[in-house]
Amino acid sequence: MGRKITIEPVTRVEGHGKVTIQLDPQGTVTDSRLHIVEFRGFERFVQGRPYWEAPVLVQRLCGICPVSHHLAAAKAVDVIVGAGTGDGLTPTGEKMRRLMHYGQMFQSHALHFFHLVSPDLLFGVDADPAIRNVIGVAIHHKDLAVQGVMMRKFGQEVIRATAGKKIHGTGAIPGGVNKCLTTQERDEFLKGADPLNVDKMIAWAQAILEFFKGYHAKNADFIDNYAVFPSSHLSLVRKDGALDLYHGVLRAVDSEGKKILNDVDYQDYLQYIGEEVKSWSYMKFPYLKSIGKKDGWYTVGPLARLNTCDFIPTPLAQKEFESYKAYTKGKPNNMSMHMHYARLIELLHSIEMIKLLLNDPDILKDDLVKKGTKQSEGVGLIEAPRGTLFHHYRVNENDQITMANLIVSTTNNNEPMNRAVNQVAVKNISGRKEVTEGMLNMVEVAIRAYDPCLSCATHALGKMPLELTLVDANGDVLGVVSK
Amino acid sequence: MGAGLRILVYGYGNPGREDDGLGVELARLMDERALRGVSCDSNYQLNVEDALEVSEYDAVVFADASLSCAEPFVFERLEPAPGITFTTHAMPAGSVLALCEELYGKRPAAYILGIRGYSWEAKEGLTAQAQANLQKAFDFLLPLLRESSLERIEDKAGACSGCGG
Numbered sequence: 001m002g003r004k005i006t007i008e009p010v011t012r013v014e015g016h017g018k019v020t021i022q023l024d025p026q027g028t029v030t031d032s033r034l035h036i037v038e039f040r041g042f043e044r045f046v047q048g049r050p051y052w053e054a055p056v057l058v059q060r061l062c063g064i065c066p067v068s069h070h071l072a073a074a075k076a077v078d079v080i081v082g083a084g085t086g087d088g089l090t091p092t093g094e095k096m097r098r099l100m101h102y103g104q105m106f107q108s109h110a111l112h113f114f115h116l117v118s119p120d121l122l123f124g125v126d127a128d129p130a131i132r133n134v135i136g137v138a139i140h141h142k143d144l145a146v147q148g149v150m151m152r153k154f155g156q157e158v159i160r161a162t163a164g165k166k167i168h169g170t171g172a173i174p175g176g177v178n179k180c181l182t183t184q185e186r187d188e189f190l191k192g193a194d195p196l197n198v199d200k201m202i203a204w205a206q207a208i209l210e211f212f213k214g215y216h217a218k219n220a221d222f223i224d225n226y227a228v229f230p231s232s233h234l235s236l237v238r239k240d241g242a243l244d245l246y247h248g249v250l251r252a253v254d255s256e257g258k259k260i261l262n263d264v265d266y267q268d269y270l271q272y273i274g275e276e277v278k279s280w281s282y283m284k285f286p287y288l289k290s291i292g293k294k295d296g297w298y299t300v301g302p303l304a305r306l307n308t309c310d311f312i313p314t315p316l317a318q319k320e321f322e323s324y325k326a327y328t329k330g331k332p333n334n335m336s337m338h339m340h341y342a343r344l345i346e347l348l349h350s351i352e353m354i355k356l357l358l359n360d361p362d363i364l365k366d367d368l369v370k371k372g373t374k375q376s377e378g379v380g381l382i383e384a385p386r387g388t389l390f391h392h393y394r395v396n397e398n399d400q401i402t403m404a405n406l407i408v409s410t411t412n413n414n415e416p417m418n419r420a421v422n423q424v425a426v427k428n429i430s431g432r433k434e435v436t437e438g439m440l441n442m443v444e445v446a447i448r449a450y451d452p453c454l455s456c457a458t459h460a461l462g463k464m465p466l467e468l469t470l471v472d473a474n475g476d477v478l479g480v481v482s483k
Numbered sequence: 484m485g486a487g488l489r490i491l492v493y494g495y496g497n498p499g500r501e502d503d504g505l506g507v508e509l510a511r512l513m514d515e516r517a518l519r520g521v522s523c524d525s526n527y528q529l530n531v532e533d534a535l536e537v538s539e540y541d542a543v544v545f546a547d548a549s550l551s552c553a554e555p556f557v558f559e560r561l562e563p564a565p566g567i568t569f570t571t572h573a574m575p576a577g578s579v580l581a582l583c584e585e586l587y588g589k590r591p592a593a594y595i596l597g598i599r600g601y602s603w604e605a606k607e608g609l610t611a612q613a614q615a616n617l618q619k620a621f622d623f624l625l626p627l628l629r630e631s632s633l634e635r636i637e638d639k640a641g642a643c644s645g646c647g648g
Binding site: 042045057059060066111114115130133134135136138139142145146148149150152153156166167168 | 497498499500507525526527530531532534535565574578581582585586605606607
């Protein structure tokens, strides 16, 4: 009799995912599928609303990366107001937005490492869950935990200073921003009391990167062989090939590094990217049209970005990038657990960028907005913490949005996450007779590398925890593990 | 304890998703009252940095929307509760308290005010039922904060679950 193992994390109102692993009568994994229920009503919801509301409206989508949606929508609306495609703003407008974005990247990457990755690395993926969590890190590695909290706080304060407030920020407006930084705000970030200043944050980012590298040196078998599979990779890059998390052209490379999307203007993304619907999933599967539905899938996020870019335009991160690339002899890195390594290099790059921007006098100037001839359509892309985020709007003569299309990072990573789960399931779950906490976590470790967004825009008490259910071929539940 | 008590009212949720904004709205309403010794804050979700913030208070009231609690609201004592979560997307209030205790050696008296909500669509504004529940929760909490007595707050915790005060 065949069996199915189901992992169902439900943390928010409609945001949840489920992993189904199909076993044959001998207990061998024959198939696996990751289902994530996406919130799909938003695109219809914004229809009829004035386009200038979009940068604020879209923050309703997600309580975790509202800044990414805010900026991607603002970039699309920039095009509509005739302010160009990301690089046409005033220097102050563009740099304030970049500061907001790098603040978001810094706090998100720091949180991911501290909250999700460090417990697994410090205690082992099969350690007692009662210890393997952020509280365990706080008890046994207090310095690291304090750093995690303060790095997150620093990034949040950068966002507050640039976006205006924590909830439904308004910093980015059509054609620019609504505020510059004050001298006092700038100096607080540059020279704030220890540890909340940019130099301490750089030092801590370097230290966490060293920690990971040290762990990797001792645990190369795990880091290098967990959920490894060939993939294409897609991201924005600066026109000269540099890593650029705010703006650029679209580039994709295959698993061997050959360019398969060669620095194209993202305003034309529909020429290059399609979205396939599959009957078993609510979430679409994006693909490169030139490759086709079957093999055109790609990875986005930190791993992809360091595979597509040629260099990193800040010195400390560039030095780390060179070591990172040398490990794979310059070839694309297809090791899922190296997503953490790449994320920490981006963490360092982000705080270096924050320092550069804080020292740029343009962020104190008051030339905030640029406008031109109105257009009827605009596309905004940004490299969000979890990967490339697409916003596309069309408007009518009454300035109302008539069409919205969003491709979020987690959707872009749909196929690679499925591949990662399958790799882990085949290797670690085949032959198992019962559902265990360790089994659940092995699958989780692979998914966590991507930190998928589970549409957790809403938030309420009383939702289900993570749950793993073993079901036989007849649909009967054989066992449940939850946490 | 009474004079000089520092209390934080922390509302969380997404006001862009109807009743999910109940906690944030309660914090906003309370902030308008500018009560002595009472600070108000809000965010989409709780997260690790909130451990630092709550460490600076004698008592914390976490205000959140609830899918299924008794109407119109519940008010209960909250204990530190370490736990692992699947994503970085949120942290339970009990975990924030546990982190606060471990990192900063502080254990403020903490309470959860769960206000019953009904609808979570992508639009701003509370449903009429949720608005009514919010008003009852506000009317319940306001005199407690004015009294600024931990003993009184403690007396009310749990005893008034679902009774509206």
